[in-house]
Each structure stands twice: as structure tokens, then as C-alpha cells.
Amino acid sequence: MQRKRVTLDEVARMAGVSRATVSLVVRKSPLVADHTREKVEQVMAELDYVRDIGAARLRNNSSRTVGVIVPNLVNSFFTEFLAGVERVMGEDDRVVLLANSQDDPRRQDDILQRFRGHGVDGVILCPAAGTPPDLPARMRRWGLPMVQSLREIDRGATDYAGADYIEGVRLAVQHLVRLGRRRIAFLSVGARTSAREERLAGFARALAETGAEDAGIVEADLTWEGAARSAAEVLALQSRPEAVLCFNDVLAAGLMLGLRRAGLEPGRDLGVVGLDDLPLAELTYPPLTSVAMDPAGIGVAAARLLARRLADPDAPPERAILAPRLVIRDSSGPEAG
Amino acid sequence: MQRKRVTLDEVARMAGVSRATVSLVVRKSPLVADHTREKVEQVMAELDYVRDIGAARLRNNSSRTVGVIVPNLVNSFFTEFLAGVERVMGEDDRVVLLANSQDDPRRQDDILQRFRGHGVDGVILCPAAGTPPDLPARMRRWGLPMVQSLREIDRGATDYAGADYIEGVRLAVQHLVRLGRRRIAFLSVGARTSAREERLAGFARALAETGAEDAGIVEADLTWEGAARSAAEVLALQSRPEAVLCFNDVLAAGLMLGLRRAGLEPGRDLGVVGLDDLPLAELTYPPLTSVAMDPAGIGVAAARLLARRLADPDAPPERAILAPRLVIRDSSGPEAG
């Protein structure tokens, strides 16, 4: 049943030229004469020739394939990120190998080995929590170009695309302070990633700058159920917070759910602000004030960085940091007055 | 900078055996003597040998790679589906090539050509709206094994994994009728897919079975904004509905938003039921009554079907239809009484 592949040789025979010439046509080389090119292209169309990229890569070492590793696919932040990556890669006639590390460094290693075996040209990596810091060095030793995105394990030595979370957190805190909510808690996550550290650092710095009061830091599982359960803990903080800034919108949505279950009205009784501005921010009740990070834009930036790196492996490392934007809705509470 | 690949030959030389023997070790053949195997494995570890799957495929025609095409990545239904596919493929030591057709048949064709070029072993396809019905036949001619999932363009001739949407719609309608809401509208989408037809057919059938009244069918863009805008249209239906059944949860969430903007309280003034039971169903306000379709389970089923098909290309086509489950929350309204 397996249909045999149409090869360069067959096309060549049919078109009355050599295999090498057909190869040149496939690669759009300017060396072939126009009439030969036309003839060959016609035959290729007739026979439904499809170039075998694997065989090509074997010889010339470019597979036009890049690997992307994300820590999960359920959070739509990563999905939009992926969509951005995919768009650029598609435009550039590259194919994306997608894998999900589930935030497990061992799985991530597995995936990288498989990617290597498949001869990917490069990798966009959102490192799993707990990734050993020497991974980028190892990958360099493998000769596998890499761009880090969304999370960063060796700042400075490799290309990185992300958002300015410190600034994002600042925007959120400033907004809350402007609304008169000065005792602010932070709902964080357990997984140790640069994203977490950055947001926590931003929180501390923003408190200092605005003179707001740190009402405490609570950790939850990175699921909305986890966040809902943590509502009790938030409410039990010694200095009862006037607002809670959440690691991301998933947590914020879950927290609002938990608050409501506890009989509180998010936005009125307690301000809630998320980060990421996922589509769901608009769908929660009350609609969630959040800080937009443009994940698709980050994906685009990451893809561009990788393209650049592939074109010029020795270019100096570059960082693309996108600016966040505060989106005010109702959950942060009404204007103070 | 490009590090040279470690090849079978190098391992062979280092281990003092032939290339062929090393190849046997790599493929875990029982033919090699234990002491040779150990020696070779040790050398492979030392040299950090990685098998070149492209080169292998060139010879033996199996790339251990499958392509998956989904029409979008923003709807978490597809994401969970993907997660299911990925899980099974990973267990089976296969790699997933992911692509997003954006519901555009031309893009979908492009992607398929690229997949062919990469020598994927098979494809899991969620066909874009407007896919020409002869696509499966073409793919058969290419010798490219395929499993359809979530949407179906040539019922019966190829493997298919999906959910029983007719039954799902029935559950939803029965539930509404039980609550005393008998004038029911359907909020549908524009894109023509089997998923749409099936849900509409299920709606008609369920109305007939329960004796409920068709309050009309409204079409919206498949985004929550689109659904929110369509609220006005729903409210303007000549026979004002007591409940609205929505094509999926994204529409349902958007509709609730629109209703609320119009000053109505979803669940009290108008019952709303979604389909899919996405995670966001629990986060909306009021929490959304929906019909769970287990997308991850469908992904698992699709992957299994493809694995089976690859193992036995001539097996008769099979269909895996998962049963839906009604999840009652608040948006459908209180018990009639």
C-alpha cells in the first residue's frame, strides 16, 4: 500500500535532465536556464514531487525545523506564545516541532535528545522549573542553537525573549495604590522559575517605590482550584490585605472564586489584580484587572531571535523585552473617593 | 562552531566492532551478545552519541514522527486535545510535529506538504472548515496514514476519534427542560464543520424528543466578543427564549457577558448552557453549566488509533466516540419550583 516516493531521479529522467539540475531547480538556484526550469517545474507538478527534507538535511545540515518546548499547554499564555512562534516560522517556511516538558527537567532532557536526533536547526526553550543552570552550556557544546523565552536560566549568555515583568508588577501596584489600596498581598506559585523571581522582585521594588505595605506572600498550586483553596490563607494574613496581586490570571481567577465562596465580593471587599491579561480576564466576574504581556508578541520575538541566530551563529546574544500594559477592569475595585 | 555529529562509525571504531553491530545495539536487537552490547553502550554514553533519525528513516522508512493539525490553538479544547495526543506519543517514543491551520484549507494543504517532506509516519487531522471532501482520498494516494479527529469530512472511510455531540446536546436540552425552560435557542457558529452540523442535528432531534420549543438559531463569530455582541440578537428573537444552548463554552461565556451588559442576570433571567466544559466554565459568573467532552481523552484515542493504523495499515477503519457528561452548575438556572 505504501506508495513509493517520487525522487529527484524520476523527475530528472522524465524531464530529460540530470538529477543535479533538478536539485538546483528545487532550491531555486539562479544557475538554471529559464526554459529548463520551466520544463522541470512542470514535470515536478505532474509527478507530485515532494522534496525529502530529511535526505536533504543529511547532506546540507539544515532541516528547516525548529523545536519548541513549553512547560504546559493548558495555560493559554503559552498557547498564544506558540501561535506567535508558529506564525513567524510558517512565514519563513520552517516547521515547528512542539513538545511539552510538563515542567519536568528530566522530560525536558528527553525531549532535547529527541530533537537532536531529528536534526532540528534550533530550539526555543521555555525552561522547566528546576532546569540545571548548565543546560545552555551543554546545548552550546552540542552545537544546538537556542533561544530562551518567558523564563531565563542563564541571563546574558543566550538570546532571550520575554516581557518586562518587573515593570508589569510596578504598573499593577501603582494602580492599586492610586485606588487607595495600600496593604497588598502577593499570591505566588511554588515552581521556582525566573518568572517567579522576577515578579517577586518587582513586587518588593514596587512596594518600596510607592510606599505601599507588604501584606504577605502566599503560595498556591498553579491551577485555579489551588488558588481558590488559598483564599482562606490570604484572608488569614495577620495584616488583612486590601488587595492581592496574583502571579498570573489563572491564579487571580481562582482566587476570586475562592473569595466569593468565602462570601466576599472581589473588587469591592478586596482588590484583585492578575498578570498576563489572558482572554479569560474579561470573562470572569467581576472582569479582571490585569497586566497584558502580549504572549503572541513574545513568541514572534523569540522566533525572530532564533532566525537571526541561525543566520549568524556568532552574533552577540540579544534580549527582546516587551513592555507590559495595564488593563483596568473591575476586580481591582472602584476609584477611591 | 557547529559541532560535528558523532556517528555510528565513530562509536564502532572506538568500541572495536563494526558499524552494523552498533546499529543493532541502537535498535535493541536481541542478536548482539551481552558483553558486546555493554561495551558499545558504554562507548555511546561516553561519546554522547545521538542517533540521526532522519538518516535512519531514509533507509527504513519510519521517522517516529507524526503530524498533528489543529484549526486553532487559542481554544483550550484543542490544547487539551493536543496534550492527550502528546502524552501517548511520548510514551510511544514518537515526536509530534504540530501545526495550526487557522481553519484555512489552503494553509492546511501547505502544512500537509511540509509534513510529507519531513517524512512523517502519519497525521492526526482536525480538518479546517471548508476542507475539500476528497482530501482523505488524496492522502491515501500519497500513502500517508491519517486519523481524523474532532471533525470528520468523510465519515466511515478513515479512522475517527471524537465525542458524541448529538448525545451531548441531548443531555443539555433534557436538563433545561427538566428545569422548566422549554423555549430554547441555539447560539451557533459560522464555520461549516461536521462539529457544527452534528450539534445542530442533535439540537433538532433533542427538541423533538423532549417536546421543547425551538426559539431560533443565532450565529456568532467563534470568539467571546462575537458571542457578547450576539446577545442583542438572541434577546430579539420573536419568541423570547428561556434558555440558550451554545456551540461551545467560549460562546457561552461571551453570551453571558453580553446578557449581563444588557442588564440581565444569566441563570436567573435566562438559562445558558455551554458545550465542552472548558476549565473556564468554572470561572465564569455564574459558573457555567456545560457538557464535558474530555478533549484529552479524545486526543489519547486519536493517538491510539494512529498507532494502530501505523502498525497495521490495512486494518478496517475504526471510530472512537467518547461519551459526554453533563456538568450542572449555576448558569442553567435554579430548579424549577
Add this chain to the structure above:
DNA sequence: CATCCGTTTTAGATCGTTCTAAATCGCAGG
């Protein structure tokens, strides 16, 4: 000691492409 047989190992061809270096073509100039 020759033979046989099951177990291991191996040489060499092969997959479909690209690369290198050289061959061929067409034509202008001497």
C-alpha cells in the same frame, strides 16, 4: 579432525538529497 549448526558479527549496497569539481554548450574574437 572435518562437519554441521546456531549464534554473532560484518562488508557493502542503499535510501534521496546536495556538494564538488569538472564537463559541456554556445558564441564572440582572432
Add this chain to the structure above:
DNA sequence: CCTGCGATTTAGAACGATCTAAAACGGATG
């Protein structure tokens, strides 16, 4: 009619694996 030169084309060797068929090995047997 040869020479030289750009513009095209091509033969044949890679690339790194697997497959086939045959060789080498190591006892056991007669």
C-alpha cells in the same frame, strides 16, 4: 577553425543510518 569564456549542466562522492546476505566464531558430534 580554433580558443576562450561565461553560462549551464552533470557525474560521482558524500551524508548517517539500515538491510541483506554472507562470513566468522565456537562448540558439539561423528
